[in-house]
Amino acid sequence: MKYLLWLLVLFAAAVAVTTAAHNSAYVLLVYPPYRIDMSLTLFVCLILLLLLAGYSMIRLAMMAVTLPTYARRFREQRDHAKSQALLNDALNAYFEGRYAAAERAAVHAMALGDTTSLHPILAASSAHELREFDKRDQYLAMAEGRDAGDATMRLMATTKFMLDQRDPQAALAALEKLRASGVKSHLGALSLELKAQQQAGHWDEVLDIVKELEKRAAIDVTVAAQLRQQAYLESLRAQQSAGDVAACLKKIPAEFRRRGKVAAAAARALIQYGDGVLAQQILADSLNAQWDSELVALYGDCRTGDAVAQIEQAEKWLNQHRQDAGLLLALGKLCTQQKLWGKAQNYLDASVSVSPSHAAYTALGQLAERLGKSEETYRYYQQAMELKK
Numbered sequence: 001m002k003y004l005l006w007l008l009v010l011f012a013a014a015v016a017v018t019t020a021a022h023n024s025a026y027v028l029l030v031y032p033p034y035r036i037d038m039s040l041t042l043f044v045c046l047i048l049l050l051l052l053a054g055y056s057m058i059r060l061a062m063m064a065v066t067l068p069t070y071a072r073r074f075r076e077q078r079d080h081a082k083s084q085a086l087l088n089d090a091l092n093a094y095f096e097g098r099y100a101a102a103e104r105a106a107v108h109a110m111a112l113g114d115t116t117s118l119h120p121i122l123a124a125s126s127a128h129e130l131r132e133f134d135k136r137d138q139y140l141a142m143a144e145g146r147d148a149g150d151a152t153m154r155l156m157a158t159t160k161f162m163l164d165q166r167d168p169q170a171a172l173a174a175l176e177k178l179r180a181s182g183v184k185s186h187l188g189a190l191s192l193e194l195k196a197q198q199q200a201g202h203w204d205e206v207l208d209i210v211k212e213l214e215k216r217a218a219i220d221v222t223v224a225a226q227l228r229q230q231a232y233l234e235s236l237r238a239q240q241s242a243g244d245v246a247a248c249l250k251k252i253p254a255e256f257r258r259r260g261k262v263a264a265a266a267a268r269a270l271i272q273y274g275d276g277v278l279a280q281q282i283l284a285d286s287l288n289a290q291w292d293s294e295l296v297a298l299y300g301d302c303r304t305g306d307a308v309a310q311i312e313q314a315e316k317w318l319n320q321h322r323q324d325a326g327l328l329l330a331l332g333k334l335c336t337q338q339k340l341w342g343k344a345q346n347y348l349d350a351s352v353s354v355s356p357s358h359a360a361y362t363a364l365g366q367l368a369e370r371l372g373k374s375e376e377t378y379r380y381y382q383q384a385m386e387l388k389k
């Protein structure tokens with residue numbers, strides 16, 4: 001179809017040229033005293049040339065007027081292209097670990113007049129990795145006063161920097177500014193807040209964030225359980241009285257209360273504050289659910305006022321765990337409380353024969369000391385010190 005149109009145009013042009021060549025018409029121009037006589041074909045050609053010349057002059061004038069704008073736009077496009085190339089260089093260098101090169105590329109891009117916050121934040125991240133914190137803060141200041149997206153990027157970077165410097169309060173302050181700006185807590189912000197709350201020791205907040213991450217299916221089940229256990233452990237260790245420990249235990253689900261590490265932390269705190277009864281109960285519940293040789297050793301440190309009942313319970317366990325050094329140690333300690341010297345000696349000797357330990361030799365030394373056996377006391381304490389080294 002295109003070729004057919006061109007063919008028609010050529011035929012039309014040929015007809016027009018032929019007609020013009022054989023046209024006898026003429027044009028007479030009179031301006032006294034002058035008189036110009038020319039053919040119609042020449043007159044039409046001159047008119048067309050005049051129109052073409054006029055059009056060309058107008059185009060040249062318009063180009064002259066718009067030249068500064070065009071030149072400015074050309075320079076902007078050129079600088080933008082250079083900025084993009086420098087951004088690629090900076091990102092490549094940053095993720096390759098060449099932080100000094102990444103910083104130089106980002107600074108060069110800023111010198112070209114790039115107004116986005118990406119380059120100063122990238123330069124700040126590079127300076128942070130180089131531990132040049134003053135320069136990092138200067139770059140962050142350059143990123144202020146931008147739009148909401150740039151502010152979010154800057155505050156997220158600030159939070160990460162503060163966490164790396166173990167300054168959780170500053171990190172939490174940056175996250176609070178992020179929320180105040182109207183940005184909802186997305187997964188990246190929640191992950192950073194989780195780390196900040198851990199560093200700050202705000203364990204109730206840690207539990208809340210873990211719950212939120214689970215709702216969004218953004219955390220592994222095993223990791224969530226580990227974080228909860230850590231939160232419960234740290235909360236127990238932070239309590240200042242037996243009543244506080246008991247109140248804290250009520251907030252912990254039974255599943256976690258029975259875990260060995262949590263039960264041990266609770267029992268140690270309760271023993272320290274003089275509530276052996278609750279400590280004994282916590283230990284018994286955990287041991288009945290899942291046996292733990294290290295945990296049962298704490299059972300002998302519980303002062304409940306009824307050591308006989310404790311001995312009976314421990315001897316029931318002994319029927320199933322005859323070679324458990326921790327259980328034998330606990331029985332030795334309990335028998336020592338009841339002044340059952342012979343049974344205490346037998347249990348402690350059995351514990352040492354199964355697995356020598358600092359605690360067992362210390363208990364033997366205390367027993368020998370109470371019985372007035374000076375030489376044995378010195379020997380047991382000496383063996384305990386050797387195992388502690």
